[in-house]
Amino acid sequence: MNWTDARGAEAVGVSAPSAVPNESAVRGTESGMTDFALSTGRGTLEASGVRERVSEGRAAQAAAEHESVVVGMLPFDPEGEPLLFVPEHAAWTTRNESPLPPFDVARPTAAHGLDSQIYRDAVALAVARIHEGTLDKVVLSRALDLCYDAQTIDPEAVYRNLLALYSTAYVFSVRNPSTGEYVMGASPELVVGVEDGRCSTHPLAGSSARRTADGPTEDAQAGEALLRSAKDRAEHATVVDDIAARLGPLCASLTVPPAPTLLATPQLWHLGTAMSGTLRPGVTALDAARAVHPTPAICGMPRNEALDLIREVEPYERGFYGGLVGWMDQHGNGEWALNLRSGRVGEGRATLCAGAGIVSGSTPQNEHHETAVKLSTFLAALGLDLDDVAAVSR
């Protein structure tokens, strides 16, 4: 298994959709970065300028009127405000998968949140609530703040490192006009992909750290152990069942494999289930994404109880972390990936978030460790590992 499997097979190698104006140059912002970039199996979609900011309800119509795409992000919170727009310029380019040298990113001068007792306490509380029978699963996350000397962090270098390090992930960079920050990441998880009415989704849930440093046998054994873990299989089934129940009514047919398979990122093993189907006429990629988001892979089960617990115990706003990032064209084709393994990069600061699914068998220490491993995905693009962060932690 490798990370290439993170995408539905039908999404790989599909030529660039013709509905997008195929302009050779994408106008960058002052920093040289485009406002929106997303690399998928189809290539890299780069977009800049805002022709029209759109609501979710108007997205499909706006794409049709402008004969273009709608791009952007949905926040984690289903009641939060999306950032969706028809760009002035948009173009698909071939994804550059050739290895690039790492781009230098300045080192942080301080870090906050690498070790979080608040997180461990929240996990313990969640496990207690699960035992009380209030809910089955909740995904709890935490944030790591890195502080830099003013203006030394270069978002473009971080983005290029993400592309170089994670050549088959959903690598994204979106400028948030309200904050001026770039929301960036390398997500392994496709929430919805639509191509000519064919729909795919590849939820991940159930994780363990890779053991590549210990050798290929140890690493493979760690993956096999995850595949056999009753705790992780149950956690995973919760996600698949919920997505099937929510996506099913939008589909004429939906195939759900009976068991998950392993999916590897450079840092983690995951359980994943690649589901595919045919959408009912008129259902768009954004409709399908909205129907399933936030899935129990990022929220919990039942959804409302999990949302209440997240709002109660997480000491920060997730914002776009745990939300969706993607695009849709006038025909309803599109791809929406989960905003994970990501961070916000702004002047003098980078804030990374990571979460883990808490179920009956979870322990605070293990989930804290799992979130640290997940944080290391984005840290690598900053030229850092967990030890580097520990050295400047306050």
Ligand SMILES: C=C(O[C@@H]1C=C(C(=O)O)C=C[C@H]1O)C(=O)O
């Ligand atoms: C919440 C995150 O990851 C999610 C949670 C997973 C899990 O709990 O096993 C696995 C993949 C993602 O769906 C994250 O990376 O921040």
